[in-house]
Amino acid sequence: MHDNDTNSPAISVRGLSKTWAGGVEAVKGIDFDVATGEVFGLLGPNGAGKSTTVGMLTTTVRPTSGSARLHGRDVAIDAIAARADSAVVFQDPVVDRALTGRRNFDIHARLWGVSDDDASRRIEELADSFDLADLLDRPVATYSGGQRRRLEIARALVSEPRVLFLDEPTVGLDPRIRYELIDVIAGLRARFGATVLLTTHYLDEAERLCDRVAIMHAGRIVALDRPATLLAALGDQMLELRVDTDPIAALARLRSRGVAGDDSFAVGATLTIPVRGRSVDAVLTAAREIGLAATATSTRPPTLDDVYLRLTGDTLAA
């Protein structure tokens, strides 16, 4: 442990930007801090800048401007020390398939400077923890997708990283394995005490796992707060109306009648309206009064999808 930086945030990002050759601005001056022990989510669709941000934090992408520090260490200036404190689970499989699971563990442990005795002990413990004990001496090429993903997460933990980056850890997995892995990730902080930065475009995953989330859109952070706080801004009930007319015009008419607020939005043929103090019946009555025929209606609690769409659906929302 590094006693001189115990008071600094685990991750500190200031004005971080990345412009690729050719002028594409992937990340546009983002700022955030992640406290030690926090599980922090970077949310957004493909192309939002999440993976580029993780690339800069893990020193494989050179920032164009701004700074990023892991436990006080600047990732651009003191890259090796920053990497010593962290580990990454990548979006795509990053393993030596021809080698056994044990060999993959062992290589990671040695590169992170774990002593032989500690490495042997931790490999056995992690293999037990992640249900890999029976697979450990088989080539990784024989593992299923879920087993390989568990191996990658367990491998990242063998160096006891203070900061763990999980870049879209469940993408491409079938639903059963995905839910299993969400359970594993949910237990990481309690069991290993690491600070976790998770990127995902599965908003339910972020809602379940993260203390705070930053929603990224087109290279910027458009919202950053606790999931519950972001959801509370939408009230406790969302009304969905499926319409067969122009949804943008329909939403504008509902707004003009005062039954839909600025936080209502339209995606495709569906209008989504936070109900708040109004009654659902009042909204539906108002819709009928302006001649709006809803082909289907439903109500549900708000989700982070709603938060995201409200914040970023510029071209869809009226």
Place this chain on the structure above:
Amino acid sequence: MSASTATLAPATVRRERPIVTRTLSAFTTLTRRRLALSVRTPRELLVPLLTPILFALVIAPALASIGPTIPGLDYMSFAAIGTVALLIPLNCMFAGIGVILDRETGARRDLLAAPVSRPLIVLANLAVALMITAVQVVVLVLAAMLRGADLNTSASGIAWFLGAAVLLGITMYGVAETLANRFPTVEQYVGALPAIAIVPFFFAGSLFPITALPWALTGFARLLPLTHALALMRYGLLDHNASGLHDIWGMSNATTMAALSLTVVAAYAATFSAMALRTFRKSVES
């Protein structure tokens, strides 16, 4: 899954190790990893050996039987050393395929996230390419000797041979790593492989002296690192009159010519190694 119940022991205090120890340990780990991957890949071990073995054991004796002569030299032995000049480029270029596969489907990104100096990944790959090449050269030379090649071995001769072979290996691995970091797919890399690894073999004096070529091609051959390395290898094990070196330099002092050729190959090795490290760095730190 029992993941929710097990608990690891508390994190241990990290002790900083001296930088030399850390670097050596990382280099050893990366080298052992690359070696473990290579020995599980028959393509890397056997395929580069096939053509040179064919030349040394079948084509060279067949050519020798119909009469080509090299003044003062046994053609069979002349061609046997010539096949080493095919084996080294082929093997090093095949090693480049492993670089691309490592990047596309292997664990390279985890290595890049490790707290070690990243050029060590290239150096470890180079070390393994040289190790495998060394084993293959020994196999090839022994096979040629069993087939009838007559090689003279002395300490200084072996030193010239090894110096030339190692520097040629470093040069060719530098080319391989450079191209592997530039080509996005294995298919594109394999498409370029024959032009880089095989074509120079026909110009470098492998099967006949370079002076047998038209004068313009002789001049071109003198620029190739392979020509210098091959003349040195023959000077070490076969051609004590240094006729191959004389064809390049036109001088009379064999040691001087050998030193000059070794310098040329060393310069190529340094240049392509620097290019390899530069393209690697650009490819991993975008």
